Amino acid sequence: MLGIAAFSTLHAAGVDNPGSWQAIVAGQSGLKSNALPWCDLTCWLGEVAGVDDSPLPAELAAWDCRTHRLAWMALQRNRFQEAVAASAARYGAKRIGIILGSSTAGIRSTELAYTRQRSDGHWPDDFDYRRTHSLDALCRFSAAALGLQGPMVTISTACSSSSKVFVMAQRWIDCGLIDAAVVGGVDSLCMSTLYGFNSLQLLSGDICRPFDAARSGISIGEAAGFVLLDKQSAAINFIGGGESSDAWHMSTPHPEGIGAQGAMRAALQAAQLAASDIGYVNAHGTATLANDRAEAAATAAVFGAGQVPVSSTKGVTGHTLGAAGITEAIAVIQTLEHQTLPPSANLRSAEADLQIDVVTSPRHATLHHAMSNSFGFGGSNCSLIFGRAS
Amino acid sequence: MLRFDLYAAGVIAPGVNSLDELLAMRRSGPLPSVAGIELPSPKSLPANERRRASQVVRLTLACAEQALEASPFAVEQLRMVFASDEGTGEVCQQMLESLATTRAVSPLVFHNSVHNAPSGYFSIGHQNQQSAVSVSLGHESFASGLLCAVAEAQTSGQPVLFLSYDASMPEPLRGVLPIAQATATAWIIASALQPMCGRPPIARFDVELCDAIADADDATPDWMPAGWSSNSSAEAFRVLAMLDGRDATCEMPLGAQRLRVTRVSEFSEAAAC
Numbered sequence: 001m002l003g004i005a006a007f008s009t010l011h012a013a014g015v016d017n018p019g020s021w022q023a024i025v026a027g028q029s030g031l032k033s034n035a036l037p038w039c040d041l042t043c044w045l046g047e048v049a050g051v052d053d054s055p056l057p058a059e060l061a062a063w064d065c066r067t068h069r070l071a072w073m074a075l076q077r078n079r080f081q082e083a084v085a086a087s088a089a090r091y092g093a094k095r096i097g098i099i100l101g102s103s104t105a106g107i108r109s110t111e112l113a114y115t116r117q118r119s120d121g122h123w124p125d126d127f128d129y130r131r132t133h134s135l136d137a138l139c140r141f142s143a144a145a146l147g148l149q150g151p152m153v154t155i156s157t158a159c160s161s162s163s164k165v166f167v168m169a170q171r172w173i174d175c176g177l178i179d180a181a182v183v184g185g186v187d188s189l190c191m192s193t194l195y196g197f198n199s200l201q202l203l204s205g206d207i208c209r210p211f212d213a214a215r216s217g218i219s220i221g222e223a224a225g226f227v228l229l230d231k232q233s234a235a236i237n238f239i240g241g242g243e244s245s246d247a248w249h250m251s252t253p254h255p256e257g258i259g260a261q262g263a264m265r266a267a268l269q270a271a272q273l274a275a276s277d278i279g280y281v282n283a284h285g286t287a288t289l290a291n292d293r294a295e296a297a298a299t300a301a302v303f304g305a306g307q308v309p310v311s312s313t314k315g316v317t318g319h320t321l322g323a324a325g326i327t328e329a330i331a332v333i334q335t336l337e338h339q340t341l342p343p344s345a346n347l348r349s350a351e352a353d354l355q356i357d358v359v360t361s362p363r364h365a366t367l368h369h370a371m372s373n374s375f376g377f378g379g380s381n382c383s384l385i386f387g388r389a390s
Numbered sequence: 391m392l393r394f395d396l397y398a399a400g401v402i403a404p405g406v407n408s409l410d411e412l413l414a415m416r417r418s419g420p421l422p423s424v425a426g427i428e429l430p431s432p433k434s435l436p437a438n439e440r441r442r443a444s445q446v447v448r449l450t451l452a453c454a455e456q457a458l459e460a461s462p463f464a465v466e467q468l469r470m471v472f473a474s475d476e477g478t479g480e481v482c483q484q485m486l487e488s489l490a491t492t493r494a495v496s497p498l499v500f501h502n503s504v505h506n507a508p509s510g511y512f513s514i515g516h517q518n519q520q521s522a523v524s525v526s527l528g529h530e531s532f533a534s535g536l537l538c539a540v541a542e543a544q545t546s547g548q549p550v551l552f553l554s555y556d557a558s559m560p561e562p563l564r565g566v567l568p569i570a571q572a573t574a575t576a577w578i579i580a581s582a583l584q585p586m587c588g589r590p591p592i593a594r595f596d597v598e599l600c601d602a603i604a605d606a607d608d609a610t611p612d613w614m615p616a617g618w619s620s621n622s623s624a625e626a627f628r629v630l631a632m633l634d635g636r637d638a639t640c641e642m643p644l645g646a647q648r649l650r651v652t653r654v655s656e657f658s659e660a661a662a663c
């Protein structure tokens with residue numbers, strides 16, 4: 001068990017913790033019809049406003065890219081930096097690990113530089129692969145911004161990346177390598193994921209509608225989120241996480257969600273809880289036909305048909321890919337704080353065959369434990385359980 | 391300090407195709423320049439996937455096969471920790487080229503572009519449903535990945551397959567990430583705290599974080615081709631080469647600190663089951 005000492009979340013529908021919760025609990029979507037000058041696809045996007053006008057401070061300017069701007073915005077807000085500084089004062093900067101998730105890191109910088117390289121045969125002088133696109137850049141940038149010196153790692157397992165960071169932090173703390181950890185994740189809008197998901201016919205032309213009978217795919221968003229985990233318990237805690245592999249297909253989930261079931265059961269086991277102890281599941285709920293069907297089947301198999309309230313907050317934030325795990329983990333932390341279950345946004349009529357209790361409007365609940373699911377390409381599954389101290 | 395046992399290892403690099411060949415190189419110095427590696431198509435994958443397997447999937451699965459041959463554990467039992475710097479090699483290049491021209495990204499290229507594609511294919515090929523994580527820390531990916539793998543072995547009490555690898559980067563990407571030749575190692579490890587059934591380990595190591603030092607000499611040793619100095623996974627060769635018996639300890643940077651790996655020269659063999 002690890003205490004949630006501080007957190008900070010940022011996405012299209014909310015640029016700080018209160019704003020994010022307000023949008024999520026109201027089911028107020030931050031998605032807008034695509035108007036990017038560099039992308040001609042018909043889709044909806046969760047774009048964070050004002051990133052272009054928020055340069056990094058001079059001492060961090062060498063790391064400039066959209067991903068790090070999002071990270072910097074989140075690190076500065078919600079008194080997150082202050083909480084990390086207090087933790088560093090208590091344990092020492094070397095005893096705080098940095099474990100962050102990203103799917104594409106700063107690949108947008110390479111997309112832009114590659115086009116220029118193609119036209120004149122030279123990589124632009126102002127392109128710094130190591131400080132933008134390289135998967136370690138986010139960890140090193142965050143360490144520089146927060147003044148930390150602990151061991152670090154970037155987890156990149158597609159859409160489960162920033163969910164698995166909690167499990168790794170638990171391992172490192174259990175081994176005595178560190179006393180606290182900054183976990184989190186960032187992904188920003190880029191051509192690679194927009195055109196990539198489009199090629200798989202998973203990008204919806206409509207706004208994404210998780211669990212809706214007429215859902216037609218994902219809407220991509222960008223986000224940054226960080227949580228400071230402490231070996232000392234707190235008012236809200238990370239209780240345990242479970243992981244599994246589908247061993248089925250690179251980009252399609254097992255139809256009965258065998259791997260998803262394995263992750264949920266492993267999380268319950270790690271948390272030493274029964275399925276009936278969980279009062280809410282924040283689903284991966286991407287709004288693809290295959291995911292929502294497989295996840296509903298897996299959830300019904302683990303909890304019993306309709307036995308646990310479920311919603312996906314991706315209708316509000318979009319699918320933020322490598323940042324989805326942290327964004328939704330924070331949504332679950334806020335759900336526990338506010339004792340109100342957020343609805344599945346953009347839902348018109350839930351698919352009748354899905355044997356789950358989809359939350360359609362904000363619902364008050366007496367909630368002790370809640371779960372967050374994240375599943376990614378490569379059959380990578382992770383379920384996290386958070387709890388309120390009783 | 392974390393203590394782990396090594397039960398089996400695989401090594402692939404140009405001119406090196408086993409742990410024994412790596413130890414021979416440690417004794418005799420770098421081989422005459424070898425251009426590249428012919429990687430076999432992964433026999434564990436279904437026929438349609440086998441043909442389409444990218445170079446990095448071939449590299450990692452072939453290296454894992456070497457370790458599996460000597461592993462005392464059932465393959466479905468192994469947790470998976472995969473560590474690489476860039477991790478996808480020519481796949482990233484193919485995607486960037488499509489985006490810069492037709493924007494018609496191939497669906498196959500897209501799902502192969504994720505950092506965890508090799509671990510995904512490994513789990514599919516061997517029907518392994520255990521936890522799998524793919525990690526990176528740039529040039530320190532081996533050090534960081536080893537820490538993840540050893541911590542997972544210790545906290546889970548289960549054996550772990552740890553892969554450390556770098557695919558060669560094609561031009562023009564090689565201009566910004568100069569990895570000219572592919573290198574990989576595969577490790578079957580378990581925590582030394584929980585002796586495993588069956589065959590005894592081939593080596594025991596201690597891993598610990600220590601303070602950075604001002605005048606650290608982290609140059610690629612002279613017994614290794616200088617061209618591998620850009621490969622994070624070549625650091626793994628230094629650690630495995632300690633099985634040769636000449637060196638007892640090996641250090642490398644990890645963020646603001648260093649990772650020290652020490653070979654435990656004398657240890658009692660695993661308890662009988």
